[in-house]
Amino acid sequence: MAAVWSITTQQARQKTDALLDYAIIDFKDTANGAVQAILDAKAQTLTRRFKTPDLADEASLSHWKESFGVDDVLIRRGIVREASPAERRDATLAFRTATEYFPPPHDDSYVEVSLSEKTLAKSYAAILGHFFDDWLVGEEGFFLCAEMPSGKLISNPRRHRNESSTLAGTGFVEPDSPPGDETFTQELFGETTYCRMFDYAGHRVLACVPESEFYTMRNVLVAVIGILVFLVLAGFSAFADRVSEQSRKLKEFYAAEFELARTIQTSALPAQLPLSDHFRLAAGMTSAREVGGDFYDFFALSETRWAFLVADVSGKGITAALYMMTAKTILKDALLAEHDVAAAVARTNRELCRNNPANMFVTVWVGVIDLATGRISCVNAGHNPPALIRANGETEFIRTRSGAILGFMEDAAFKPFDLHLSGGDKLFLYTDGVVEQFDTRNEAFGEDRLAEVLRSARGEDPATLNNVVRMAVSAFAAGASVADDITVMTFAFDAPVIMPVSRRFATKMDSIPLAAKFLEETVGKASGPEVAVVLDEIASNIVRHSKGTYFELSIMVSHDSKRLVFRDDGIAFDPLSIPAPDVHAPLQERKIGGLGIMMVRHLTRSIKYSRENGENVLTIEF
């Protein structure tokens, strides 16, 4: 065994050098690529927004400069010289523009988006912190990025997360002479570590491999996979476009990956609409490009409590999709486990914070409705305000907020609030893709238009209402690109549930008026005499013929149906087996037998008999 593990120092050094070389190239490619990909995407968006160079006037250019947080947006003509990968890698702060040509016939013009050094330094700071926090060099190696000159660490290996917040605290000692491209050793976190050091965008970066690292080609694979994950993470094909043949293959690979991810994501959303006498619900999601982070869900917590929610994960691409699936699962589990909706959201937030290497976050609006009362316990964690559409047409946005977005602050608390729905009221949930859809003049669809559409279509069923909104948004966009996922959900409350109530009666004539009274108390007189007649017929049959000791009556009422269930412990007897009497017989031959059950058949929607556990069970629906 010892022989197997005994690698000569020379070999280890060579492999360590190679590994660190790779890691540094990855680091620079990724950091530059991330900034570039974001800039590229902005340039791309602008050519889609403007459509032609003529539409890009001064005002809209300065508008986009501001909203994209870039330092310049220009329209130029001619040919752009592409930077080579090596130029890009080494350019660091100098590489700061992105260009995108307009589509034909305007393809002699392009949009150029650029960042100043100052803005760029900020972008790099964000990226270095985000991407290299838990980036592996080999299997055990890591990056340390420190702001200079403060030496404050902005990325830190996971297993040493809480050991130090500064470079000096890791055990790092400034080398006597600048190491240049040479590998040198340091005692970091109490372990001998091979390091390479370089300065990058105002940061001191150390690529580190601890001596204990087991060197294999897997290291290289891990590094390469790191790049691939990044490409997806950035979510923009622009980056891959530029890096020649190999990238094209990668792009094809990821096109398939995206397709797969989209399928997984779509299949994660509930497809079957709930069937209920008390509410109707419809929801749908349209992905803008590739895979988005929107999701929705609805499920029963009990016979009378339903949860429904709409959420939006920051970002696009496979990372957003995977995080969306995680968030959806955690949220559902929490809602099923916790009785209190705010506790469920707080628990979800904690779990999302604990495992959030990519710093994703989620906004969510979740409601749990009690179908018996119409009361909804709600939590709004940074999500768009839903619209409450009353039966009389009054429409308002529910702006109450409960707390911050999820995945951000582990100890965040969420303050729940209540809404009360009556029969005929609707609640419309959506994601920002609806209100933030722009038209070709860069005007947003907005809440006012949404409210107007909802008011005019308030009488429609939920699925139609959703479609009316989607069509209105799409008509509004009128050819402008669809920027974000669009998710809509309509919850229509029809009528409260009346829980089934049961009572047991002794098998004797005196019980029949008691059962009639019980029915009247439960259903109310307004329900019509049919139900009372049916009760009289069935109960009197049981009392006269069953020879049992009790009968039990269960009553369940919804807004458009009633159900009576009779159970008795008498002799097995199916009243439906009684032949219908001859209702045209002369008076003297008329029999009463069978008349009652015939009336029951006529007065009800359905009637079923079964024998269960020694009981006759007669189920009657009106």
Added chain:
Amino acid sequence: MQIDKSLADGRLTLKISGRLDTTTAPDLDAEIPKDGISAILFDFSALEYISSAGLRVLLTAQKQMAACGGEMKISGVNAMVKGILDMTGCSDIFSIV
């Protein structure tokens, strides 16, 4: 159920309010003398509904009248009661006015 009863010259008038069902039908039956009656008029204008137990009383009374050559009439029938009389074929037998 409430029964308003009047008897004059062998003509019995019964105004029934409320429900004529298993519980109340025996009370109605008890109000109808088994002889000495030549005509029965049921006033159903305040009757909410009738079950088969009520029909039994009506059929028995009809048979009684048929046997003695008397007559029986039913007035003020609401839609629910009419529906049941029609459904059970009783409309063909009873004289509904």
